[in-house]
Amino acid sequence: MSQSDSDTESDAAPSADAAGAQPGDATASAGEPEVPVADDEEVVLRTKDLTKFFGAIEAVRDVSLDVNADEILAIAGDNGAGKTTFIKMLSGVLEPTRGEIFLRQDGRLERQYFSSSKDAMDAGIATVYQGQHLSPTASAANNIFLGMEPLRDGPEGWLLRRVDDEYMIGESRKLLADIGFDFDPRTPVDELSGGQKQAVAVARALIRDPPIIVLDEPTSEVSTTGTDKIIDLVRGIPDGEKSVILISHKIDVVVDVADRIAVMRDGEVVEVLDTQRDDVARMDIVERMHRERER
Numbered sequence: 001m002s003q004s005d006s007d008t009e010s011d012a013a014p015s016a017d018a019a020g021a022q023p024g025d026a027t028a029s030a031g032e033p034e035v036p037v038a039d040d041e042e043v044v045l046r047t048k049d050l051t052k053f054f055g056a057i058e059a060v061r062d063v064s065l066d067v068n069a070d071e072i073l074a075i076a077g078d079n080g081a082g083k084t085t086f087i088k089m090l091s092g093v094l095e096p097t098r099g100e101i102f103l104r105q106d107g108r109l110e111r112q113y114f115s116s117s118k119d120a121m122d123a124g125i126a127t128v129y130q131g132q133h134l135s136p137t138a139s140a141a142n143n144i145f146l147g148m149e150p151l152r153d154g155p156e157g158w159l160l161r162r163v164d165d166e167y168m169i170g171e172s173r174k175l176l177a178d179i180g181f182d183f184d185p186r187t188p189v190d191e192l193s194g195g196q197k198q199a200v201a202v203a204r205a206l207i208r209d210p211p212i213i214v215l216d217e218p219t220s221e222v223s224t225t226g227t228d229k230i231i232d233l234v235r236g237i238p239d240g241e242k243s244v245i246l247i248s249h250k251i252d253v254v255v256d257v258a259d260r261i262a263v264m265r266d267g268e269v270v271e272v273l274d275t276q277r278d279d280v281a282r283m284d285i286v287e288r289m290h291r292e293r294e295r
């Protein structure tokens with residue numbers, strides 16, 4: 001897609017600046033030759049040269065990116081930059097053409113081989129797409145608990161496999177309230193607003209308690225007030241244990257909530273901005289997203 005630009009090299013390990021001599025070195029040398037740099041303990045997910053070609057289209061090329069514990073990492077980029085393709089590899093939907101994915105498991109970064117979204121989910125990466133997989137005629141509560149419905153106590157549960165609806169509704173109500181939404185979890189999904197549907201999708205990811213939550217355009221198709229709520233919700237997810245990968249076209253949203261912003265252009269990560277450290281302005285990001293193209 002693009003010719004190799006000169007800044008590719010410097011992006012090989014975007015957060016390696018903080019690495020140096022880390023105590024994690026011992027782990028890195030213990031039979032993990034694939035881990036390219038010191039295993040700094042902040043990192044919960046690492047990609048190394050992750051690449052996806054669709055025939056001649058280089059959708060994602062050599063993306064090496066770290067996600068740290070307890071942070072919101074945003075991925076910004078123009079249409080077609082490769083954002084969705086990148087996260088589809090993280091969520092097991094697409095198999096990489098080459099490159100590696102590592103996740104922190106039992107204290108060390110372990111290489112992952114996902115052959116389905118279930119594999120990624122089981123490994124701790126939950127991905128929320130817009131309205132993804134929600135069953136429109138089922139209730140919000142049923143959607144949230146899909147595949148993990150609690151059974152009633154006693155023989156009704158273990159013998160007759162009756163689902164404990166009351167528990168499910170109560171827990172759904174609590175979870176939705178936790179993320180700032182107050183509607184009846186018995187409502188069928190197709191009667192909910194865009195923002196409420198998005199809340200159901202996020203609640204469904206959260207209830208599985210994954211360490212990493214990926215949100216692809218969580219605020220598209222959502223009203224302005226809905227957007228504010230979703231953003232508050234996203235902001236509240238890192239609770240010391242959870243990390244978020246957020247994809248959004250809304251640069252203001254990204255600048256507002258993200259701890260770091262990876263800018264993608266033509267399949268590559270061209271820059272990783274730290275919103276705590278760098279004085280990141282909206283225009284900087286837009287400019288970085290488009291730089292090559294406009295010359």
Ligand SMILES: Nc1ncnc2c1ncn2[C@@H]1O[C@H](COP(=O)(O)OP(=O)(O)OP(=O)(O)O)[C@@H](O)[C@H]1O
Binds near residue numbers: 058080082083086
């Ligand atoms: N299944 C596919 N087959 C062929 N090409 C694809 C496929 N999926 C994506 N692409 C191409 O890969 C490139 C990256 O697409 P991708 O959807 O990852 O971009 P994106 O950054 O998510 O864009 P948007 O902001 O529009 O969602 C585009 O050129 C796209 O046309």
Ligand SMILES: [Mg+2]
Binds near residue numbers: 083084085
């Ligand atoms: Mg996309």
